[in-house]
Amino acid sequence: MKRMFNRTAIRALTIVLAAVLTARAYSQELIFVVHADPVISWIGSNESEYVSEGAKAGYDIGLNVLHYFAENYAISSGISFISAGGRQSSTEPHTMVFKNLDPPTLPPGEEMKYDLKYMNIPVGIRLQTNQVGYLTYYTDMGFDIRMLLKSTVDLPTLQIFDENAKTEVYGMNAGWHIGGGVEYELGIDASIIAGISYAQDFFDVTKDLEDVNQHDDRSGLRMFRIRLGLKF
Secondary structure (H helix, E strand, C coil): CHHHHHHHHHHHHHHHHHHHHHHHHHCCCCEEEEEEEEEEEEEEECCCCEEEEECEEEEEEEEEEEEEEECCEEEEEEEEEEEEEEEEEECCCEECCCCCCCCCEECCCCCEEEEEEEEEEEEEEEEECCCECCEEEEEEEEEEEEEEEEEEEEEHHHCEEEEECCCCECCEEEEEEEEEEEEEECCCCCEEEEEEEEEEECCCCECCCHHHCCCCCCEEEEEEEEEEEEEC
């Protein structure tokens, strides 16, 4: 599992770096931020039948593009690859549907562990202070569109692991984010960035399948991200 995580993260970072070099070659007006952010995510529901059982560690690797329309104001966008998910249980027996298995039924209180991979496209507004010494403080807020690349689920009680969850998880979602942090000027036309942000989905991550009487709810992905990046 650790080896697979490393391969996925390296592959995502390679794609991002290739995009940076290509974009930088064709534009001198844009500012770029390459980031590799640790992520803590969980799944929260608006219905009491579904209970969050804990968080999942992941990552958000990507490229942000800043277009300044005033000295301290910019439109922010970009692309990133997110590994997230969470652990959830039901207070009642819960039947799931998989493509390659007969529908398994979980007893009440037993965990469903979701592992979700997304391509994320953020669009927002960045506000920053004037530089004081080597430091500049900023905040960024906006919206996200997420496209599902891969989804798997573990049902430890039933000895089911890494099962394809395409039938249980929606292929697209959208949400909002807000965060802030600090830049440290390196003196070589580049800055180190550190910060923290929170993101939350607007819509349901998991499908409510009527054929197996799953409860209607809105189980959204929620994330804390620690921004570690380089601006140039």
